[in-house]
Every structure is written in C-alpha cells, then in structure tokens.
C-alpha cells in the first residue's frame with residue numbers, strides 16, 4: 001500500500017507558482033491549488049507503476065501539469081488525455097487567444113491542444129471524442145484525473161471503462177468536481193463505492209483525492225452506478241459522504257450538495273442545475289447548510 005497519509009496535509013500547498021514551469025503557459029480552468037496538486041502528485045506520489053489518465057483535459061492545462069510533474073521526477077510514462085476537443089468562440093476568447101493561439105474559425109480544440117502540449121509531446125496521447133465511447137485495455141492506471149463529470153451518465157461510463165484498471169493500494173482517483181454544487185453525483189458515486197475507495201486529500205476549490213483500497217470489479221461498478229438513482233438515494237449517499245469527509249474537515253460541503261439535490265429534483269445534467277437559493281427548503285440539514293454556505297463564501301471571497 002503506498003502511503004497516502006501525507007496527502008491530507010496538502011504538501012503541494014506552498015509550491016511557488018514558478019515550479020509549474022512551462023505548464024503555467026497552458027490555459028486551464030483549474031485553481032492554483034489544484035494545479036499545484038496535479039504537479040506534486042505526478043512528481044512525488046506517482047512512481048510510473050501505471051499510466052496517468054486525464055478525463056476532460058480541455059486545452060491541456062491539467063495534462064500539462066501532470067506531464068511537467070513527471071518530467072521533473074525524471075520519468076516519461078504515458079499520459080492519456082481525453083476530451084471532445086471542441087470549443088466555443090466565447091471560450092476561445094477567454095482561454096486560447098490570451099495564451100497566444102492565433103484567432104481561428106470553427107470549434108476545433110485538438111489542434112490548439114496539440115500546440116500547447118508540444119513541450120511534453122513524447123509522453124502525451126490525446127484521445128478525441130465522447131468519453132462514453134472510449135475504450136481502455138487492461139494497462140494499469142496509477143493516477144486517474146476526472147474532470148468531465150457533467151452528467152450522471154458520463155460518471156457511470158467513466159467508472160465502467162477506467163476503474164477496473166486502477167491498482168488497489170497503488171492508485172489515486174482525483175475527482176476534480178467532487179465538491180461542485182452542480183455535480184452532486186460525483187460524491188454520490190464515491191460514497192456508494194466506499195468499500196473500494198477512501199478520500200485522502202483536498203485541493204480547493206472542488207478537488208477531492210481518493211485512494212483505491214480494493215480492486216474495482218463489476219460489483220464495485222454496479223454499486224457506484226448513479227444515473228438511475230432517486231433523489232432520496234442520492235441524499236442518502238451524500239449523508240454518508242459527509243461522514244467520510246469529516247477527517248478532511250469538508251463535511252459541510254456534503255450538506256451543501258444535499259441542498260443542491262433538494263433544489264434540483266431529478267436533475268442529472270450539470271448545465272440544468274440551478275444555484276441553491278438561500279431561502280430554499282433546507283430540510284433537516286439546515287443548520288449544517290448554513291455553516292456550509294458561510295464556509296463556501298469565505299473560500300470564494
């Protein structure tokens with residue numbers, strides 16, 4: 001079993017931003033803490049025992065931080081990055097053009113991502129298309145980063161394809177959207193797989209890191225399925241997650257996720273999730289939710 005106790009202390013928290021090297025130039029939606037964590041995990045935690053996989057790499061920012069981390073460690077293992085690799089004009093203007101990509105017509109993101117990831121090209125394989133249609137052979141995965149969890153259906157598909165390749169006692173799942181109020185199914189899936197995975201670290205804003213404790217077999221994948229769950233089942237799983245997150249002092253976030261499910265009955269698509277109203281019916285977790293919202297306001301100030 002690789003040691004994970006250290007991850008609770010966020011050993012990446014004080015890394016100077018310049019340590020991320022050329023990865024800093026690659027556009028990303030990640031926070032600075034998350035970027036530091038990705039770099040640190042690839043440099044100090046990963047050993048090369050398996051591949052690194054980035055599900056939802058957008059223009060390449062997350063992938064670049066993994067690649068730069070392993071380069072710093074003197075390794076050159078395979079990093080597989082998955083995305084549709086399409087982009088809107090608004091996102092091009094926000095993320096690509098300021099990074100030096102010349103303005104262009106159309107929705108393609110694969111060409112720009114290749115260009116931005118050129119410094120690490122030998123170790124990175126880009127896999128364009130819907131993640132639900134991707135396949136994975138039995139190559140072990142040491143570090144699995146998940147940032148394409150916009151629907152409960154995609155969560156289930158990612159688990160089915162990639163989780164069986166995770167190494168018990170030797171892999172981490174980095175759930176970038178675990179605390180995101182628009183994707184409560186991420187925490188639901190992890191809670192329902194609690195016999196197989198355990199939260200061991202946090203990088204603000206929303207990333208929670210899980211260690212894999214047992215082989216993620218068919219029973220585990222079935223246990224974690226979340227697309228057909230009722231709201232009541234979702235909430236029951238989030239109550240369990242609140243307890244699981246207590247050692248990381250994150251239980252209040254689970255209360256906020258419960259409020260988000262209550263405010264969005266039956267919704268399983270992130271872009272249809274409405275923000276939680278401060279006056280919404282909060283149910284029995286009301287006091288915890290108040291604390292959660294106070295904490296979230298403080299973190300995002």
Ligand SMILES: C[S@@+](CC[C@H](N)C(=O)[O-])C[C@H]1O[C@@H](n2cnc3c(N)ncnc32)[C@H](O)[C@@H]1O
Pocket residue numbers: 027028029030055056057058059060061062063082083084085086129130131132147148149150154
């Ligand atoms: C929040 S962004 C990822 C940000 C990225 N990790 C970074 O460092 O900036 C989510 C990405 O997931 C991709 N995505 C979401 N659902 C997907 C799916 N079902 N198949 C393929 N890509 C998907 C989107 O295209 C988008 O680029």
